[in-house]
Amino acid sequence: MARKKLIAANWKMYKTPAEAKAFVDAFLPLVAGHTRDEIALFPSPVLLPTVIAAAKDSNVAVGCQNIHFAEEGAYTGETSVGQLIAVGGTHTLIGHSERRQYFAETDEIVNKKLHTALKHGIVPIVCVGEVLAEREAGKTESVLKTQVTGAFANITAEAAAPIVIAYEPVWAIGTGKTATPEMAVEAHKIIRAEVTKLLGADVAAKMRILYGGSVKPDNATALCGQEEIDGALVGGASLKPDSFTAIVKY
Numbered sequence: 626m627a628r629k630k631l632i633a634a635n636w637k638m639y640k641t642p643a644e645a646k647a648f649v650d651a652f653l654p655l656v657a658g659h660t661r662d663e664i665a666l667f668p669s670p671v672l673l674p675t676v677i678a679a680a681k682d683s684n685v686a687v688g689c690q691n692i693h694f695a696e697e698g699a700y701t702g703e704t705s706v707g708q709l710i711a712v713g714g715t716h717t718l719i720g721h722s723e724r725r726q727y728f729a730e731t732d733e734i735v736n737k738k739l740h741t742a743l744k745h746g747i748v749p750i751v752c753v754g755e756v757l758a759e760r761e762a763g764k765t766e767s768v769l770k771t772q773v774t775g776a777f778a779n780i781t782a783e784a785a786a787p788i789v790i791a792y793e794p795v796w797a798i799g800t801g802k803t804a805t806p807e808m809a810v811e812a813h814k815i816i817r818a819e820v821t822k823l824l825g826a827d828v829a830a831k832m833r834i835l836y837g838g839s840v841k842p843d844n845a846t847a848l849c850g851q852e853e854i855d856g857a858l859v860g861g862a863s864l865k866p867d868s869f870t871a872i873v874k875y
């Protein structure tokens with residue numbers, strides 16, 4: 626069964642509202658009529674209203690890079706799922722490795738955020754991936770299994786349909802070092818097997834698993850062309866309309 630691919634831009638902590646609007650204005654005509662893949666942009670929260678307004682009625686979805694698991698509360702600096710929905714956002718990243726590394730997000734926190742996103746009908750992209758030392762120690766498989774199991778705690782097969790996973794080997798993020806298609810496919814198979822164990826073959830067969838980590842126009846075809854790779858989560862190369870378009874149209 627063919628899964629529709631999703632090509633997503635993680636802008637991280639880049640762009641002003643004016644720069645974000647200029648991107649969308651230049652980008653939309655370049656991808657107009659592109660229906661083969663889904664497209665989504667993940668700007669900083671302060672940019673969301675600008676980007677959502679600029680992308681209104683287009684084939685480009687917009688989401689947050691992070692949400693809090695609580696509905697609301699005294700959590701200085703955080704964004705709630707209700708705030709995301711109120712400005713028209715439809716997606717969120719959860720557990721990006723930079724969140725795990727710099728903001729101490731654990732699998733337990735990722736799991737709580739996943740429950741919150743699903744409860745409110747937000748499409749979650751759950752990020753998993755090993756660091757270099759883990760890969761070199763032969764621990765990639767156990768790390769991925771632990772992260773997937775932790776993220777999916779108490780998630781039912783009925784609720785899981787919207788979930789997207791992004792496999793992002795941490796050593797490939799922002800380093801220019803990409804996993805080979807073979808390495809990515811191997812990791813995706815480990816992840817899909819774990820989802821099968823947890824939620825059944827039907828859910829696993831439909832779940833999209835994206836690859837992320839130094840995806841560029843010149844390696845996007847080799848990666849996204851794989852049947853097992855259901856799209857890409859793109860950081861650096863998503864900041865310019867031309868290079869992100871080249872990846873969307875790999």
Ligand code: PGA
Nearest residue numbers: 798799838839859860861
């Ligand atoms: P990169 O980032 O494409 O710059 O490696 C990917 C990501 O962090 O999602």
